[in-house]
Every structure is written in C-alpha cells, then in structure tokens.
Amino acid sequence: MQREANVKLKEVIFSLCKLVAGLGVEAVPSPETFRRGKFNRRDGTADLWKLLYSLLKPLHPDCPCVSNKADLALQVDFVKSVLLHYGYGVQELYQLPADGSEGSRELLLALSWLFHRINLLEQLLYKTRLSLGDETTLSLGGTPLVEDSPGLSAVREGGGGGARYLEWLQGQLRFHWRALHAAQEEKAALLYKIHSLTNDPSTVGLLSRKCDSNFNGSQVEMVRKIHTYTKGCHSDPSISHLSVAETRLIKGPRQQSRMLMLLESEITLLESYLEWKRLEPLYWRWMESVLDAKLADDSQEVLNADTVAMASGVKRKDKDSCQRNQSMKREVDQLSKELLELKWGLQREASTKRASWCKRVEHKEQDIPLNPEEFGAIALKLHDRVGQKLSALRCNNVKPATNTTYRLLLQETTKQKTLPVHSGETEASQVIKELKGRESDLLSELIKLRSDCKDEMLEMMARVDGIIFIPPLKR
C-alpha cells in the first residue's frame, strides 16, 4: 500500500514538474527534491527557492527586487517580499535564513498556498498563451494613489534653478505623451482599416494573390474558395474579419509553418496541464501529510521557541527590502490615519450640527400644523430632498483597478442590451462612456484642487508685504 502510494505520488510530482518545465522554468527540481522537502531536508532547499523565484518572476516583472543575476540571497529576498505582498502569514517562512539553506518544508507549503490562493499555474499559463487576435489592454476603475514623489526632494536640493529644471522636464514629458497619443491614434486608424477591409471576402482574395510569387497559385485559389464559401472571412462565424496577425499569415506562407510549431507546443503544454489537473487531488492529500508532519515537529519545538526569534522575525518583516511593499505599507498607514481623522471630524461636525438642528426643529414645530396628513406629506418631501442631497454627496464607489486584455473585434452594432463593462464582453462605446465619466470626475477634482491651491497662495501672499501676486493668465 505504501509503495503504491509512493508510486502514485511520484507520478503526481512528475506531472507537476513537466507542467512547470513547459511553462518555461529553467531548473526544475526533481520529484525526489519534493519528497525530501516533506521531511525538511536541507539539500533540496536552494532548488526550491529557485523554483519559487522563477515561478513568481513573470508575474512581477516591474518589481525592483527582480534581477537577472543568479544571486540566491536576492532571490530569497524577492520570494519573501512577494509572499508578504500576497498576505502569506506563516512567520516561520520569513525567519528562514537568507542564504537559502533551510526550510524546504516551509517552501513546499508556501508553493501549494500560492497554487491555491492566486491560481499561480493558471496565471502563468495565461501569460504564455498564443494569441492571434488584435488585443488591447484596458485599465478600468481605481483611482491612482499619489506617491511620495522624488521630484520634491530634487527641488529642495537644487534651489531656484531646480524648480525651473523640473518645469522643463515636465514639459518634455508632456510632449512625449502627446507623441505617444498620436501614435496610438494612428495605430487605431490603421487597425480599423484592416478590420473593415477584411470583412469583405473579395479583398482577402486580393491579399492572397498579392503574396509571394513562389506561393502555389492553386493553393491560393483553394484558400480563396474556402473563404468565399464561409460566411465572412474568419472560420469562426462570430468573428467575421481577420486580425493583423492572421492577415500577415495569409501574405507570408512561410510563417504558417512557424505558427504551426508554436500551436503544437502550446497543445502539449495544455495536455500536461490537463494531466496535472487529473492528478491534483492526490497532490493535496500529500500536502496534508506535509502539513501534519510540520505540526508534529512544531509541537515539539514550540516549547523551545524563544520570544527573541519571534521578535526578530517581526523586525525582519519591517526591514522588508522590497520598495513596493514599503510604499504600500506607508500608503495603508496614511489612509488609515486619514480615515480615523475623517471619522472624528465628521462626528464632531455631526454633533454640532445636530444640536443646532434640534434647536431649529423646536422653533419650527410651533409652525408646522399638527394635521397628520399634511405632516405626512411634508415629511415625505423632506425625506426625498435629504435623500437627493445624500446621493449627490456620496462619492463614486472606488472600484479596484483592473488591467484586462481584450481582443478587438469589429462588428455591426447589435440591438442587444448593453453589457456592463466588467463582464467578459463589452462594447467600445460602453467603455468610452465609462472612461469619459471618470475623466469628468477627475477633471472636477483637479479644478477643485487648483482653486484650493490658488486660495492658499493668495492667503500667503496677503501676509507678505510689498509683493503683488499676479496669477498666470487663465488657460
């Protein structure tokens, strides 16, 4: 029974290793390493650290902790900071030494936690998938949090000249942004041209004919026939036009064999993923045994646990070297402080206002007729007005920022009911409407901030003698 279980386990781990290798991880540890990890052996630990690092690196390419050097200490740091970012709360992992020599069991537990919690494997599969459509990323919802800008320190250092240099740089940035904007518009216009042209089957024939003269004419004819017999140009009838990549394929038949190879490798990868999914329940059962082993060990060690280690673990968390985590912590602290202040401020305001209102109500009560019907009508009216005012005050829900990729399809407008933006499919006009709404919100906020700033400056200038303040000409 034990040996059968072992064999099964080896099969499971082997499929996991195959999947991970397919995802592009370079140094995949052997199944033996995993097995040894359960017993917290030291020898495979470095491999497990490296595995975690390679799995997490593609998900966080912008984090400054990522480096190309194969420095184990840096990789350990990176893995720890990413786990902290996702909220992994097991203290023992963060107490593991930086040279990566201990804690293979903790690493196994962390790895499985990541599989479950953030769908690690699925995310990596999604990243490496092949896409033939024209795609665009949309970031919807969420308000950008203003970080502590490094530019301010430059101003303090550079004196008067520093401010002007900053203005110069800001101007440069604005021009760069405008050039980018123009390029995006050009891209959209050309994409529209391709999509609308390939909606018509006859033009595809033209495209095919214009391609390489080496290409066999009869094959072109066959392709054309296929296309004219199918509705529109795409084999998928819901998508009736070709994308840029597909058009290029038609024009360059040599690329088709390359595309075929890529598709085949993706199919193998997906097959290995399916295999893994089939064996996954066994993996979780094995993980349970790992967890049991850990708890058994811990119950022995808990008597020896020194509070100093715990304290140092906590301190080490504070010294988390990842810049992003530090800045996020700062922001969260700031927000909670502001929230608390806001709460106390509102309470104070509310109590004073309530006192004054009570007095007013007392005065008014003498005027209001005690006739129940009229009173009811007046009360309803008041209720409505208050409700309106409250809804106007209520600011928009701050939705979390989402960055999703959408495939672009040119379709005739259907008379369907409009779909909400966050669902799988959406219309461009819908997205534009939502973005325009956000733009107007942000603009009104900007105008308010500007006028606040101006008032503040006028106030300051009023205190200084002998200087006239001339605001810049209105834009």
Next chain:
Amino acid sequence: MSIVTVQLGQCGNQIGQELFNVISNDTHSSCGQCPKTENEAYSVCSQERFFSEGRNGAVSARAVLVDMEPKVISHAISTAAKSGRWKYGDQSSFCQKQGSGNNWANGFCVHGPRHEEDIMDLIRREVEKCDRLGGFFNMMSMAGGTGSGMGTYITQCLRGTYPHSFILNQVTWPYGTGEVIVQNYNSVLTLSHLYQSSDAILVHENDTVHKICAQLMNIKQISFKDVNKVIAHQLGSVLQPAYTEGASEYNRNPLGDLMKSMVCHPEYKLLGLRNIPQMSEASLAYSVFTWPGLLKHLRQMLIANAKMEEGVDWQVRPPADGLPLAEKGTRNRRFNTSLANLLILRGKDVQSADTGGFMDPALYTSWLPPGVASSTWRTPMSFNRYEKSATLVSNSQFLLKPLDGIVGKAWNMFASRAYVHQYTQFGISEEDFLDSFTALEQIIASYTHL
C-alpha cells in the same frame, strides 16, 4: 506624419506659397552625392509630410488658406497651379470680400467667431486626410489685422479642438519703421494671446531678412517676393526631413521633436532662426564651405546676437567659468545666453561635422545642462541647391531688445490712449490691454534673467 499648414492673412499666404514651392523643388531635385535609397526615403518622407495625393495622382498641399480679401489667395493659388508640380486643394481656401483694416480687435472679436465654423471645417477636412497628424504650422504676421487677430483666434480654436496636437506659430515681425501705425498694439496683443495657446512661436524679423537680401544676396530692388523667398528657405531648412541623433530613419515627428528639445518650459516659447550660408544664386556656384568654418561662424552669431553672417562681432566671448551668479546682471550685455539650441545640418559630409562648440556650458543658462539643451539633426541630402547648409533654431535672449522696444512703444501709445477706441469698439477692453502688457513684461523678465 503630416503637418497641416494654416496660412493666415496676406503675409501668411504669401510666405506659405513660397514655402511649398521651396519644398516641392527640393523634393524633386535629386542629390547627386547620395545613394538612390537615401533620395527616395527623403522625398517620400517630405511628400507625406506636406502633400497629399488625390485620386488622379494630383499632388495637393496640406494647407488651408485664410484671408479676408480674395486678392492674395487667388494669386497664391494660381501661382501654385502654374508650377505644374503641386497645387492647393480645391476646397481649402476661405476668403471674404472685405478686410480687417489692420484692426486686431476686428479680426479677433468679429471675424474670428463669425467664420470659425467654416474655417475649422476646412481644417478638419485636411486633418482627416492625414494618417497621422504631426501638428499645425500657422503662418501669420503680427502687424496686420487678419493675420494677427484672426490668426490668434484660430490658434485658440485649434488648441480647443485638438488639445493634444503640436502647434507651431510662425510670426513675421514688422519693420521697425513700419507703415501700420497700430502695429505695436497688434504685436503686443498677438504675442500675449499666442503664448497661451501655441506651443512655440518662431519669429522672423522683416528688418533682418531685408538686410540679408540687401547685403548677402545683393538684390538691388528688394520686393516682398525676395523677402518671402528667404524666409521660405529658412523655414524649409527646419521642416524638411532630417535624422535626429542616433536615428536610422527620417524623423516622423518633426514638430514634436522640435518642441521636445526647445520649448519645454512654458515661459520660454520664443524661437529664432539663423541660417548660413545665404547668398545669391550667381555666387552659389563659386563658393565652397567647410563644416568647421560654418559652425564656428554660426556659434559666434549666436553668442554675439548677430542676425546674419556679415557684421558679426567677433570680440564677444562667453563668460569665463566660475562667474558668480550675483554678477549675472552686470555680465556682458552683448552676450546672448541661450536656453536651448537645435542645429540642423544638411549636406555633404555631414557626419564629420563637429558640433562640440555648441555644447559649451558657458553658452547656456545654469539650470539646464548642455547635454539636454543642445541637440543636432543631420541629413546628407543637400537642401535647395546649397551644398552645405546649417540652421540654428535658438531659444535665447536674441528677441529681448526688439520685444522690449515694441512693448515700450506700445505702452507709450497706450498711456495716451491713442487709437484705443478703435479696439474698444470691437470688444477689446483696456483691461485686456493691461493683461497683455503684464504677460509680455513677465516674458521679458524671464528672458532677462536667463
């Protein structure tokens, strides 16, 4: 990347027509010393930038012509059609029967809003023809009524309708002893308003160009056509394709690149042009130039604030290093401090030209490092039959004196309220005048303390 040119008023239309002439000739003349691929890349880029092809292969300029009187526009259109190589589009001009009478307020407050829709319609049609809009190039004069008043209004509309586009305004500075008595008012109002909506203002002084014609080109009877030809040559040398540093293709974003290097700070938007060599066609054949000579000359022209090649004061030197900031005010007043410079070199052996002289930090203001402030564009293609040609676009103190002069004269007139009623009757109040004066004083102060 295409530039839409808006020609406003008499001056703008005349110079615009000459400019397209120069560009068309330059594009069609092949350069003997460059390989064929280079030639082709250059002409294709230039064609896309300035001309659009109609259905029957007719080449029409990407331009909109605007004037209140029909005379100048019809002349421009007919001259263009005569050239045979290019023409103006059939539906790209707008004119009325009666002019603005050199009244800025008339152009800005009356004609502008009245004809805004039609003109913006024409511009919109031109923009739609472009695959990618590279920006607007507005040409006008400062002294008249239509060009300056209506031109300023149209620039404002452009900024409102296309908030993310690059807008370059070319203004012609009137003669110091000009014939329009209110030209100083017009100039003050134009500049102050353009500063808000335009990204960069490229200035040509009539006096300077006149001197160039007289002394360098040896033209005895200088007509407006000669002046316009010189200005068109200078503008063409800026706008024609070139390679920015380290690029392997002709730059597709000329206005954007120009502004990125020159006018990033919102207080400093005035640009000046120096172009050498400039000479009559007769002497062109007998002259040989070297890059070191040309660049040294150009550098001295910049430092000594000289407007043309002759009469350059070679005694002026940049201040020695280590001069304390406190003494900046008493520094050699004849020395011209620059904020940013752009060198455009066209012609033979251009790769060998050494522009190190322009990277000297003494030439520039203290808060902008010379690496950022100085840039160079090059192309091996020769321009307009000059074997070697160097242009310097400079954002420096060179316009300080003329600007001061104009503001002073305008203020003197305003202090006695001379002719102000002509403006108030159309809608420009005295408050607006005061605002404009304030704005210009601010600009003068910024440039003085560069």
